[in-house]
Amino acid sequence: MSRDAILGTIRRGLKRGPLPEDQKAMLRARMAAHPRHLIPARSRLDRAGQVALFIRNVEKEFGTVERVPDLAAVPAAVSDYLAAHNLPPRFAMAPHPELQGIDWSDRPLLEFEARKGAASDQASLQHGFAAIAETGTLMLPVAGERPTTLNLLPDTAMVFLRASRIVGAYEEAWDLLRAERVDPLTGGFMPRNVMLVTGPSRSADIEQTLELGAHGPRRLHVILLDDDLAAMPEAVAAAPDLRPEPARHPIAEPGEPASPGD
Numbered sequence: 711m712s713r714d715a716i717l718g719t720i721r722r723g724l725k726r727g728p729l730p731e732d733q734k735a736m737l738r739a740r741m742a743a744h745p746r747h748l749i750p751a752r753s754r755l756d757r758a759g760q761v762a763l764f765i766r767n768v769e770k771e772f773g774t775v776e777r778v779p780d781l782a783a784v785p786a787a788v789s790d791y792l793a794a795h796n797l798p799p800r801f802a803m804a805p806h807p808e809l810q811g812i813d814w815s816d817r818p819l820l821e822f823e824a825r826k827g828a829a830s831d832q833a834s835l836q837h838g839f840a841a842i843a844e845t846g847t848l849m850l851p852v853a854g855e856r857p858t859t860l861n862l863l864p865d866t867a868m869v870f871l872r873a874s875r876i877v878g879a880y881e882e883a884w885d886l887l888r889a890e891r892v893d894p895l896t897g898g899f900m901p902r903n904v905m906l907v908t909g910p911s912r913s914a915d916i917e918q919t920l921e922l923g924a925h926g927p928r929r930l931h932v933i934l935l936d937d938d939l940a941a942m943p944e945a946v947a948a949a950p951d952l953r954p955e956p957a958r959h960p961i962a963e964p965g966e967p968a969s970p971g972d
Contacts, residue, residue, distance in 0.1 A: 744888075746881055753844035753878035757940035760843040764876050765934070767846025771909025773930040777873075777943065780935070781808075785817040787933045788868060792833060795929065797866060802827050806837035806855040809870060827859030834864040838871035838932070840883045845908055848932070849883045851891065852903040861905050867927035869907075873938040 805824035840849040852858045888899040911926035
């Protein structure tokens with residue numbers, strides 16, 4: 711009933727009734743086909759180039775990335791990052807099976823709980839669903855094993871991500887979500903919330919002074935698992951630059967005008 715009331719109010723504001731059948735059919739076909747919009751040329755790279763582009767864009771947006779060779783290296787990466795920022799060795803961890811399956815015993819000083827985030831948490835470890843190279847963005851759909859509160863409440867957000875989950879463009883990340891997530895109640899793919907995170911939280915609303923941690927974490931650290939042989943660091947160094955000439959210009963530093971293709 712509330713849905714009908716909302717739609718009725720919109721129709722009255724537009725001064726029209728329900729859509730004709732031909733327009734309904736056109737809109738349904740568009741939603742079913744997921745047509746592509748313009749995709750930036752800078753994301754049309756091989757696997758090595760896409761991973762390198764993702765890392766550059768994360769760092770451009772004040773985030774950091776550490777590449778690890780396997781799951782066994784994750785505890786050391788977490789411990790070293792917390793120590794480097796003078797943070798206690800405690801964090802809230804997403805209750806994701808992959809994170810819970812890691813052997814944390816070689817870092818016995820680390821303390822963690824698999825749960826949703828709390829306002830008192832100083833650090834969190836989230837599980838990344840996918841990432842978009844063209845902007846250095848993490849895709850974090852809400853789920854029982856991936857609580858949204860871990861993305862918002864702690865001051866320091868760490869995200870575990872597989873290199874094989876990095877795609878070039880946003881449309882490809884949505885394709886992954888549609889293909890891999892099915893809601894048992896509705897049969898659809900869309901979760902209640904999908905967060906697209908590009909760097910730590912920041913704002914320059916007050917006198918154009920950049921302030922990190924304005925609406926969420928002030929630090930973002932990606933622990934990137936090199937599980938894609940085509941995207942390994944040596945492949946990145948050897949890969950030819952296939953981008954068009956304007957996109958090969960150096961990416962602008964924060965606060966500088968964007969370069970062509972950036």
